[in-house]
Amino acid sequence: MKITSIIVAVVCVGAGGIIAGMLLAPDKGSKIRNKMARKGKLYKDYLIDNIYDYADSVSHPFEDMEDQTIRLSKKAINKAEKIKSKALQ
Numbered sequence: 634m635k636i637t638s639i640i641v642a643v644v645c646v647g648a649g650g651i652i653a654g655m656l657l658a659p660d661k662g663s664k665i666r667n668k669m670a671r672k673g674k675l676y677k678d679y680l681i682d683n684i685y686d687y688a689d690s691v692s693h694p695f696e697d698m699e700d701q702t703i704r705l706s707k708k709a710i711n712k713a714e715k716i717k718s719k720a721l722q
Contacts, residue, residue, distance in 0.1 A: 636687050640680065647676055 651669060658665050 636683070639683075643676065643680065647672075 654669075655665065660668075
């Protein structure tokens, strides 16, 4: 499942919950708004954490590739220097 579909589903479910809560709410409007603000912050923090986790999971393979490239280039440079020193002898 793509992360975008998860985000869309969470937003839709959240919006539906807010609408249902407002229609069936037993509390005063100010209490409901405060509860909604707290829940909104929780959802925002949850989404931000998931976005950061997704970004880390995407960037991690590229970091590994970079490390491999550096290691292989150093190996190639050492090999070229050995061949050069043999040729000069």
